[in-house]
Amino acid sequence: MATPSTTIDLAAADVVARVARLVRDTRNLVGWSQRELAGRSGVAQATVCRVESGAARSIDVKTASRLFTALGLRSSLDIDDFRLNDRRRQRDGVHAQVNGFCARRLERLGWRTAMEVLIGDGSPRGWIDLLAYREADRALMVQETKTDIPDMGAMQRSVAFYERMAAAEARRIGWQPRRIAVLVVLLDTEVVARRLADNREIVVRAFPAPIREMTAWLADPACLMPEGWAMGTCDPASRAAAWLRPTTLGSRRSAPAYRDYADAAARLLRS
Secondary structure (H helix, E strand, C coil): CCCCCCCCCCCCCCHHHHHHHHHHHHHHCCCHHHHHHHHHHHHCHHHHHHHHHHCCCCCHHHHHHHHHHHHHCCCCCCCCHHHEEEEEEHHHHHHHHHHHHHHHHHHHCCCCCEEEEEECCCCCCCCEEEEEECCCCCEEEEEEEEECCCCHHHHHHHHHHHHHHHHHHHHCCCCCEEEEEEEEEECCCCHHHHHHHCCHHHHHHCEEEEEEHHHHHHHCCCCCCHHHHHHECCCCCCCCCCCEECCCCCCCCCCEEEEHHHHHHHHCCCC
């Protein structure tokens, strides 16, 4: 007999009760007494009793690990840190350059902007790189800024999450959006171009809106808002009128502005 796979959410209110039930049920399954489990795990019998009864106000991770190991349970602590990784990324100088460049261009076009918009009540749940709002058509634009794409799937999940949360956060600011557009802006490097080429099928499906349609709509509310997410590249040192460029996928355009992140950092951040 085997115990079923169990996932315990450490943020759940009943985490102590769930650990108690798992330890108690598994011990009974293998036919041990609490004294035997204590001897095999090196945990005091009184502690085993307290854990199994659910009377403990908290569970020490080391104690739980010893009990799980003695019972033959393989345990792991899986912490989803993608939102904190987003925060680390936002403290990056090149990322900040791209974000600031895009905000200035949007403001020239009549958009209000807010950068590093915190999502969540009570505890951080993420940061939207850039929110932009246009009063003329009550449009909200959610921008995700990327200097690299190590994980295409993770980026899509983040963007989808931010899109869901954006309207509520915009209303907190005092904006009243009626529709939302999503734009991913990539640092224009050869490395990013190769990553896009490696994930061509995913990119084409996930980002169907042409960047030219997106830039036209950003400049003029009379234009139709593109359908679906859009993806473009950006060189924050550029003075060209076309501040967003199409990706290298299926488009005729000049070579990327930078070789990689290091090249961009050396040229953009030098004093």
